[in-house]
Amino acid sequence: MSYLVEIWMAASLVALAAGAAGAFVVIRRAGFAAHALPMAAFPGAAAAALFGFPLWVGLGGFALGGAGLLALMQRRARRDSATALLLSVLLAVGALCLSLSGHYAGSVYGLLFGQVFALGGQDLPVLCVIGLCVPAMLWLGLRPLSLSALSPELMRVQGGRPDVMEFLFLALLALAAGFAVPVTGALLVFSLMLGPGAAAALLCARPGGAMALAMLFAVALAWAALALAYVSNWPVGFFTGVGAAGLYLLARLKPV
Amino acid sequence: MSGLALEVSELSVAQGGREVLRHIGFGLPRGAFCGLIGSNGAGKTTLLRAILGLLPAQGRIQVNGLVGYVPQKIQLEPDLPVRAQDFVALGLDGHKFGFALPGAKRAAAVEAALRAVEAEGFARQRVGRLSGGQQQRVLIAHALVRAPDLLLLDEPLANLDIKAAAEIVALLKRLCRERGVTVLLSAHDMNPLLPVMDRILYVAGGKAICGTVREVVRTEVLSALYGHHIDVIGVHGRILVVAGGEGHDHRHDLVHVTAIP
Numbered sequence: 001m002s003y004l005v006e007i008w009m010a011a012s013l014v015a016l017a018a019g020a021a022g023a024f025v026v027i028r029r030a031g032f033a034a035h036a037l038p039m040a041a042f043p044g045a046a047a048a049a050l051f052g053f054p055l056w057v058g059l060g061g062f063a064l065g066g067a068g069l070l071a072l073m074q075r076r077a078r079r080d081s082a083t084a085l086l087l088s089v090l091l092a093v094g095a096l097c098l099s100l101s102g103h104y105a106g107s108v109y110g111l112l113f114g115q116v117f118a119l120g121g122q123d124l125p126v127l128c129v130i131g132l133c134v135p136a137m138l139w140l141g142l143r144p145l146s147l148s149a150l151s152p153e154l155m156r157v158q159g160g161r162p163d164v165m166e167f168l169f170l171a172l173l174a175l176a177a178g179f180a181v182p183v184t185g186a187l188l189v190f191s192l193m194l195g196p197g198a199a200a201a202l203l204c205a206r207p208g209g210a211m212a213l214a215m216l217f218a219v220a221l222a223w224a225a226l227a228l229a230y231v232s233n234w235p236v237g238f239f240t241g242v243g244a245a246g247l248y249l250l251a252r253l254k255p256v
Numbered sequence: 257m258s259g260l261a262l263e264v265s266e267l268s269v270a271q272g273g274r275e276v277l278r279h280i281g282f283g284l285p286r287g288a289f290c291g292l293i294g295s296n297g298a299g300k301t302t303l304l305r306a307i308l309g310l311l312p313a314q315g316r317i318q319v320n321g322l323v324g325y326v327p328q329k330i331q332l333e334p335d336l337p338v339r340a341q342d343f344v345a346l347g348l349d350g351h352k353f354g355f356a357l358p359g360a361k362r363a364a365a366v367e368a369a370l371r372a373v374e375a376e377g378f379a380r381q382r383v384g385r386l387s388g389g390q391q392q393r394v395l396i397a398h399a400l401v402r403a404p405d406l407l408l409l410d411e412p413l414a415n416l417d418i419k420a421a422a423e424i425v426a427l428l429k430r431l432c433r434e435r436g437v438t439v440l441l442s443a444h445d446m447n448p449l450l451p452v453m454d455r456i457l458y459v460a461g462g463k464a465i466c467g468t469v470r471e472v473v474r475t476e477v478l479s480a481l482y483g484h485h486i487d488v489i490g491v492h493g494r495i496l497v498v499a500g501g502e503g504h505d506h507r508h509d510l511v512h513v514t515a516i517p
Contacts, residue, residue: 027336140353146338147350150330154398157308157325160351201337205382210337 004230006121011222011236013124013131014183015192017176019218020135022197023211024169028149031194032080033070036087037174038189040066041181042111043090046097056126056179063178066090067170074166113237114185116226123182130179134172135215139208145169146207183222188237192218195244199251217247260320261286261406261438262307267315269299269306275462276302279315282457282466284440286320286405289432290466291449292442294459300442301328303459304408307440321405324437326395328410332384340386340394341379344369347398369401372435373427389420393427400431407431409441413448421448428452473497 025034040062048058066086073082094111138145144165148155152162180189196217197210204210225239265281276299284290294300306313308325324347332338345366349356356362370379373393378386383394392412399407409428413421429452431437440457443449450469457466458473460481465472472478478486478497487498 023337027338029333140355143346143350143356144353146342147346150332150336150338150343150346151327153310153327154325154330154347155351156310157323158347158351198335201335205337205339205380206342207337 006124007116008223008226010123010127011116011183011226012219013127014180015218015222016131016215017134018180018189018192019196019200019215020138020211021173021176022193022195022218023200023207023214024138024145024149024197025173025193026197026201026210027146027207028169030169030173032083033170034173034177034193035190036083036090037063037066037070037170038177038181038186039087039090039094040174041178042094042186043097044178045111045181046094046101050097050101055182056123059178059181060175062090063174064171067174068167071163071167071170075163110185111181112185112187113235114181114183114188116183116229116236127179130175134176135211137168137172138211141165141168142208142211183236184240185237188241191241191244192221195247196221199247202248202251203254221247259285260318261288262320262440263316263318264307265316267303267306267313267317269302269311269313271302271311277306277313277459277464278462280459280462280464281315282464284406284438284455284466286438287432287436288454289429289439289449289452290441290455290457291446291453292440292457292459293444293446294442295444298459299462300444300459301410303464304410304440304442307408319406322402324399324402324404324407326392326399326407326409326412329388329415330391330395332391334382334384336382336384338383339380340375340383340390340397341366341370343383343394344379344397344401347401365401369397372400372431373397387420388415389417389423392416392420392424396424396427396431400437403435404437406438406440409439411442411444413443413445418448425449425452 025031041059044058044062045055047062048055070082070086073086144155144160148160148162148165155162177189177193180192184192196214199217200210200213204213221240221243225236225243228239229236260283262284267277267280268275269277292300292303302311305311307317307319308323348362348365370376373396375390375393375397378390383391386394412424416424425448428439428441432439441449453469455466456469456472457464458481461483463481465477465481473488475486475488478488482499489496489498
């Protein structure tokens with residue numbers, strides 16, 4: 001398989017997961033968490049470099065750990081305060097691990113802004129699992145994730161567990177975001193989720209439809225960003241961020 | 257089967273180290289429309305949450321049938337990708353995992369609930385873009401979709417104008433009459449409820465008393481409930497419930513404005 005096809009497949013799989021998670025970020029008003037959780041990839045990748053274990057293990061482990069920590073902290077504190085505190089801790093741990101690993105300057109750029117062209121065929125199996133499992137889990141949880149977002153109290157009255165749904169959502173969000181970091185970087189993964197998710201919510205009034213449309217938009221955005229980066233030699237992250245904003249603004253043009 | 261939809265006895269609920277409700281008891285007959293009245297902080301929401309099993313409580317609560325619940329106002333953003341009919345459908349199985357297969361029975365239940373609250377006209381609109389009164393109808397339809405025997409509503413009139421509040425009250429009374437649903441509705445303003453209330457459950461100082469309006473909204477009854485003198489004054493067919501008089505610092509604080517129907 002050619003190198004460019006592998007990159008294209010990797011970006012598509014990451015976009016599928018990010019788009020699906022992005023739809024729920026909008027429904028659950030979790031934009032700040034979507035910004036903070038990708039930062040778990042920062043210490044995850046740094047710890048992988050420092051201790052010599054595979055990159056994906058570091059990304060996945062820290063992403064799930066960050067989601068669990070955030071779910072716990074949200075029970076004790078305001079949601080935004082807990083998220084801000086987690087963000088600070090993750091950045092601090094990441095900075096320490098990178099400093100100790102001895103690859104500080106070069107690694108920071110790649111983790112924050114992405115290095116999609118550094119991916120290869122060996123990354124595809126794990127990205128395939130994430131790119132298919134995260135949307136599938138979100139689709140199966142469409143109803144309880146929606147109801148618990150609209151009213152945790154109604155969810156409890158009907159016999160559901162909003163706290164479990166919150167953890168499940170954060171875990172899937174963290175996995176989608178963490179595994180997108182090598183493509184877009186920790187800072188710009190946010191745009192691959194939020195732009196398509198917000199645009200889809202404006203164009204489709206049904207939760208399932210909005211999720212499907214957000215996945216479609218995210219894949220289209222990833223493809224466009226890759227193509228433009230290839231011909232211009234500018235960073236993929238730049239095109240992803242600007243494209244996400246453009247997508248949202250275009251969707252806004254639709255009459256209410 | 258018991259003639260009561262709800263039986264509560266010796267119910268006590270503590271929150272944050274404070275006993276909010278103390279040894280209260282009452283029963284609601286099937287098909288009754290009952291107003292749960294009390295000032296802010298009296299324990300109305302606590303009582304509803306205890307009945308729903310959302311709060312630990314001592315005592316006995318017996319609900320004879322299925323309960324539907326309408327919470328206080330939910331924050332629904334205009335761009336939320338959820339239509340009114342989607343929200344109502346979540347009342348059927350919104351807590352369950354898995355793919356909801358579209359079926360005639362499911363669609364009929366949602367349609368019937370929307371029809372019952374006269375919301376068919378905006379069923380396909382985004383729930384966050386509806387007016388306060390329309391959103392309240394959708395919330396009621398969400399509670400009705402499983403055909404409950406007892407409907408609990410927490411301050412459903414709080415954010416509505418007078419006309420919308422009157423429409424919601426008339427709608428609930430019709431549901432009571434046509435479907436035999438027992439309604440327990442909390443409010444701090446009793447006026448919109450007076451023409452329709454069969455019973456009143458008055459909560460104050462951690463205690464509660466239940467009966468008809470004429471039985472409960474009386475000087476001696478409310479004075480005993482509050483633990484100090486309360487005046488119930490008739491003015492132009494309306495009743496002012498006023499705290500004050502002897503032993504109360506000569507201040508006259510308005511507790512409630514109400515009226516005998």
